[in-house]
Each structure stands twice: as C-alpha cells, then as structure tokens.
Amino acid sequence: MSRRIGLLFGSFNPVHIGHLILAEHFATRTDLAEVWLVVTPHNPFKATADLRPEAERLRLVELAIAGNPRLRAEDIEFGLPRPSYTIATLDALRQRHPTHDFVLLMGSDNLPGLPRWQEAPRLLAEVDIYVYPRPGTELPDLTTFPRVQVIAAPLLDISATYIRESLRASRSIRYLVPAAVEAELLK
Numbered sequence: 213m214s215r216r217i218g219l220l221f222g223s224f225n226p227v228h229i230g231h232l233i234l235a236e237h238f239a240t241r242t243d244l245a246e247v248w249l250v251v252t253p254h255n256p257f258k259a260t261a262d263l264r265p266e267a268e269r270l271r272l273v274e275l276a277i278a279g280n281p282r283l284r285a286e287d288i289e290f291g292l293p294r295p296s297y298t299i300a301t302l303d304a305l306r307q308r309h310p311t312h313d314f315v316l317l318m319g320s321d322n323l324p325g326l327p328r329w330q331e332a333p334r335l336l337a338e339v340d341i342y343v344y345p346r347p348g349t350e351l352p353d354l355t356t357f358p359r360v361q362v363i364a365a366p367l368l369d370i371s372a373t374y375i376r377e378s379l380r381a382s383r384s385i386r387y388l389v390p391a392a393v394e395a396e397l398l399k
C-alpha cells in the first residue's frame with residue numbers, strides 16, 4: 213500500500229510552533245503517515261526585505277523537527293523554476309517518489325483563491341486536500357472541491373511575522389520556536 217504523505221508549504225521564515233503543532237496533528241491524528249514541510253524559496257511576487265536565505269530557513273526546519281520520524285524538511289522547490297507552482301512541485305515529488313500518495317494541507321483562507329492556481333482543474337482532480345478551518349475565514353461551497361476534506365486542527369495565533377517582529381524588538385521568542393531554533397536565531 214502506498215504511504216500517504218501530507219505536504220505543508222510555507223516560507224518558514226522562520227518555522228514556529230504553530231507550524232509544528234499543525235504538522236504533528238496531521239501526522240498523528242489522520243490517515244497520513246508523514247507530513248513534509250516544503251520550504252518555498254523566494255516568491256518573486258512577494259516582498260523579501262527580511263526573508264532569510266532559503267538554506268537557512270531549511271536548516272531551521274531541520275533543527276525544529278530533529279528526531280521526529282513523522283516529519284521531514286523538503287527542499288525540492290529549491291531546484292524548480294520560480295515562482296513555485298504547487299502543481300509543478302507535486303509533479304516533481306511524484307516523479308521522485310512514485311509509490312507515495314501526496315495530500316495537500318492548507319488553511320481555509322487558501323480555498324477561495326485555489327481555483328486561480330496554476331493548472332487548478334488538474335490539481336483539484338489529482339490530489340486530496342485537507343483543509344483546516346482558520347478563524348475569520350468562511351468555508352466556500354465545497355461541492356466545487358470534491359477532493360477537499362475539512363479537518364479541524366489546534367491552531368495558535370502566532371506567525372513568522374510575529375517572531376520576526378519580536379526579534380527586531382529584542383523581545384523573547386522562548387517557547388514560540390523550539391529551543392534549538394531559538395538558539396540559532398539569537399546567534
């Protein structure tokens with residue numbers, strides 16, 4: 213039987229416990245065997261003033277998940293054309309891991325825009341998507357998304373932006389990121 217692998221895409225600038233709690237939740241409380249944190253390189257359409265180099269963001273994810281056999285840091289997008297379209301990443305992952313069955317993980321805030329993603333009809337036809345409800349977003353009519361399943365997950369109201377702001381203001385990031393990540397960020 214193929215292994216079902218959840219994909220959590222993000223800039224992880226930097227990774228924080230919100231990401232980790234979410235990843236661990238899907239890896240241990242759904243039918244997924246593993247969750248891979250796919251580090252997205254720079255999105256050319258987004259501001260980058262305080263974006264750490266991709267290799268550094270990947271290393272922080274590796275530090276954060278060290279010793280957890282169900283989580284993995286994935287750098288496949290570093291070698292793909294930019295911007296990173298999810299369908300292209302999925303194709304590349306399937307080519308590299310033909311026996312795995314990939315599932316997209318995303319917050320409900322992403323759903324309304326999904327039909328405008330690259331090759332959306334093929335993406336929506338080919339892959340299961342687990343959507344976790346996010347406060348402040350309403351779920352659209354799911355009949356247009358037959359492969360979408362809504363799965364509640366524990367959410368923390370923190371973001372990488374909050375971590376970056378805290379660092380800039382020399383405020384504590386203790387417990388907001390794993391200790392090893394904190395040590396690296398404070399170097």
Ligand SMILES: Nc1ncnc2c1ncn2[C@@H]1O[C@H](COP(=O)(O)OP(=O)(O)OP(=O)(O)O)[C@@H](O)[C@H]1O
Nearest residue numbers: 221222223224225230319367368369370371372373
């Ligand atoms: N606290 C959180 N709870 C649930 N999902 C989250 C949380 N923080 C981020 N995510 C989701 O995790 C994925 C990767 O997040 P991303 O790297 O963009 O982090 P972020 O913390 O939202 O970053 P930033 O503040 O820089 O925009 C995205 O789909 C994002 O919506």
Ligand SMILES: O=C(O)c1ccc[n+]([C@@H]2O[C@H](COP(=O)([O-])O)[C@@H](O)[C@H]2O)c1
Nearest residue numbers: 221222223252296297298299328329330
């Ligand atoms: O494939 C696409 O066309 C596409 C368009 C927008 C977003 N995405 C995916 O959604 C993730 C979050 O996007 P964003 O723009 O909300 O940061 C991003 O890392 C991509 O994996 C993908």
